[in-house]
Amino acid sequence: MRYIPRPPQNPTRICDRCNLQTPKDSTDCIHCSNLSDIGLHDMLQKHQEQLEANKKLAHFFIIAAIIISILMYITTF
């Protein structure tokens, strides 16, 4: 198997307006530069809701892994 190195990741910076990562070499933020203040608020609210949904999904998988581990442990005896 041949090793193919990954290309270096573009350096990023944190946007002062939306606090999300954006490429360092671009002057405008890729997330919020074309949004009004209301649009920014809506985008950040949706982003926060997505983070919460991801957190719930992670908890579900952790609990599923624990239950499967317990079942596997019980069935080995």
Ligand SMILES: [Zn+2]
């Ligand atoms: Zn931004």
